[in-house]
Amino acid sequence: MRSFFFAIRGRLRASRSFSSQALDPPPAPRHRRVVVTGLGAVTPLGCGVGTAWSRLVDGQCGIRALSPEDLRMNGADEKTLVHTYEQLPSKVAAVVPCGNEEGEFNEDISLLSQDHRSIARFIAYALCATEEALKDANWKPTDVEKQESTGVSIGAGIGSISDIADAGHMVYEKRLRQLSPFFVPRILINMASGHVSMKYGFKGPIHAAVTACATGAHSIGDAARMIQFGDADVMLAGGTESSIDALSIAGFSRCRALSTKYNFLPQLSSRPFDSGRDGFVIGEGAGIMVLESLDHAEERGAKIYAEVRGYGASGDAYHITKPHADGRGAILSMSRALRQSGLRPNQVDYINAHATSTPAGDAVEATAIRSVFSDHADSGALTISSTKGATGHLLGAAGAVEAIFTVLAIHHGIAPPTLNLDKPDPIFSGGFMPLGAAKDIPIRAALSNSFGFGGTNASLLFSSPP
Template identity: 70%
Template sequence: MSCLRRASRLTRGLSSSSAAEAETLPPPRPSAGRRVVVTGLGAVTPLARGVGATWDRLVAGRCAVRSLAAEDLRFPEEAAGRTLEQLPSRVVAAVPRGKGEDEFAEDTWTKDKSVSGFISYALCAADEALRDANWLPSEDDKKERTGVSIGGGIGSISDILDASQMIIENRLRRLSPYFIPKILINMASGHVSMRYGFQGPNHAAVTACATGAHSIGDATRMIQFGDADVMVAGGTESNIDALSIAGFSRLRALSTKYNSSPLLASRPFDCGRDGFVIGEGCGVMVLEALDHAKERGAKIYAEVRGYGMSGDAHHITQPQSGGRGAILAMKRALDQSGLHVNEIGYVNAHATSTPLGDAVEANAIKSVFGDHAASGDLAISSTKGAIGHLLGAAGSVEAIFTVLAIHHGLAPPTLNLERPDPLFEGAFTPLAAPKKMSIRAAISNSFGFGGTNTSLLFSCPP
């Protein structure tokens, strides 16, 4: 018998043996399918450090958009001034820094040399969320059942700029050994995990402007599947730098018409919108299995009822004109939740203040909600009028706003909505002022470059 024939017979024998063994193996353990609730909130936003101050200023109609200053660019004075003059968009929504009660104390969170801006925001927001949830376990078994899912959109462009300059100036030997850890997006999750000793899933989504929402949705699935009892989830971004602003400007994505009147620049759904205002910050939720939360007597803000995802399969930056991707994401979240469209009281729209994106989303909402949207019983707003577009952190901060809308029975406003787009008519119009109302369930939309779409559906506590 030739070597080839013997090898062929041996292979057939192994294949049949493996198949027989596979037939006798038990099926995989089914997913836990547990209900998931929100028990803690933390935020660092352009309005304030802290969830309470941020929410109060949001519903009071405060706007955090301001003029871009030369010192924001963190260049030498001459280079900063020269660069500032070249940037087409000169409005930003930056996190307020300082020692005040509602300001971000940068030195407190960046003592470790491996911590960059977006990581420091995540550490601060996670600390607030965990304390709010009263979940700072010391027992090993509880730490092993607690995970982290915090993503980011870009990482630390400013550190990349600094390192590039060192190479240009032949100062490569002075490059920090912490350079790579400072720019890796998963290090936000890593630092939170290390700070508290959490040994559950350590995960980081990177899906552009849908990152924060995907991070929350993924964390929900991890709890439902039984990988963890508690997850610290959200998105973070620190990108007020020359390269980020220049890059988005070259895409013609940023507002340029309101450089002299920054408070008016972010105007979702308004006829005068001309692009988004770049922002930064972080939003973090503590998610928990319902049975686990009840057992320890945790307060519950809301339940995560649905997590819908889709892809446009259309264009790198532009949504498909019919809004099919957004429609699919919302419908899938609704299907998963078991709720009817008429049971949704509020939609926190992704609307970034771009001419095309806002119109596509508005039509998608109209398509999904139909008569309910036209009835006036569905409140719609985009909170980006107040805080700009936080990119990778947008989805998580806006998810927090959606949860608080349910918790407080108050839908937040859309700032600068002076002339709503003509596609709105009758009762189907975004809120220009906060609206006190009972909200039993709400949706938060987040869409990103690459055609990635996410809808999170929250409901009142079970």
């Protein structure tokens, strides 16, 4: 027994001696360059990147009058539906056009078949945009190693509130046994990434940011970092949202966030940076990018739209819905994206502003832009616009769709317009003025801003291809 005790004590001493030895440091991160090689979009301007971009540049608007049928109140009788509709103070929305024609989202194929019972609308939008992005990038690997090096980063701000509302009715009506077995998979926000992963066999990192209106931008920025650090060679990244329903509209209305002055002039209702703005217009859709490391893209001869040059994130630490008047959070996110990019402020040619058409938010962002870009902004050399005048506010999808528009601005050399900019906010003056019409200009580097409830901020900086 004594010999056993001494043997154990000897092993413990040896173990302590071994554990006290310093470990080698971890390997240095690779920090690979990241490029954009594919784009896909479902927007109120149309389904498909080409359709949405051409209509945006042409000055078309995807906002229309809200109808009772848009409220997605499954099972409600007509009297209840009309009563609910009449109670909503905001009656405009940026709805994805649905149908069988080119540029329309086909509900019959994507939502209504027996095979799609587990797929809510926000997931279907993501799958549609992903299919387009993968086709554009020419990337649908069947080789296991390539599938394992491809990941997905798709987030949403809210998910499927209409499913939750319908289930809530079942509770009060004592019909819980009729609840769909697909209820939970339909409402989980990470299921957009999950369905994309399962459909295409992608086994890399599967990620889902949920950061309100900054979701799409954070999803893209996080995916870029996964590639930079070697977690994946290719990432599908973006955001999706489908929250045009009675409960969502009522909730945002109670926050006094939505436009109500232009219910009878819907196409004039979203007016970023304009003195007559009174709130945002709720929208829906999805935007997906194919990101990959530069060496991977060059090795396979991929078309390159742009490089992801910088990603900045910050928090306001101030209020649940309002930004601080000094714009400090936005200043931090833009400054951090610039610092990571290695570019100077005067090398940025275009900013796709977050500007949602709210009185406070637009002014604070303008203040922040002027603070970061100072003389470059005042000189008129920096072009600024908000595409939400055409699309409304796509919530969790906004940052991704606007990042796509920013990349296309670089690719085509066209800065898209800010619609309904009749009388710019007095905060603007001289050369510091948002763009009211599309403009052909060479764009070497461009910034896309996204800010969300809770004070979360993200800025993505893209540059022309290497």
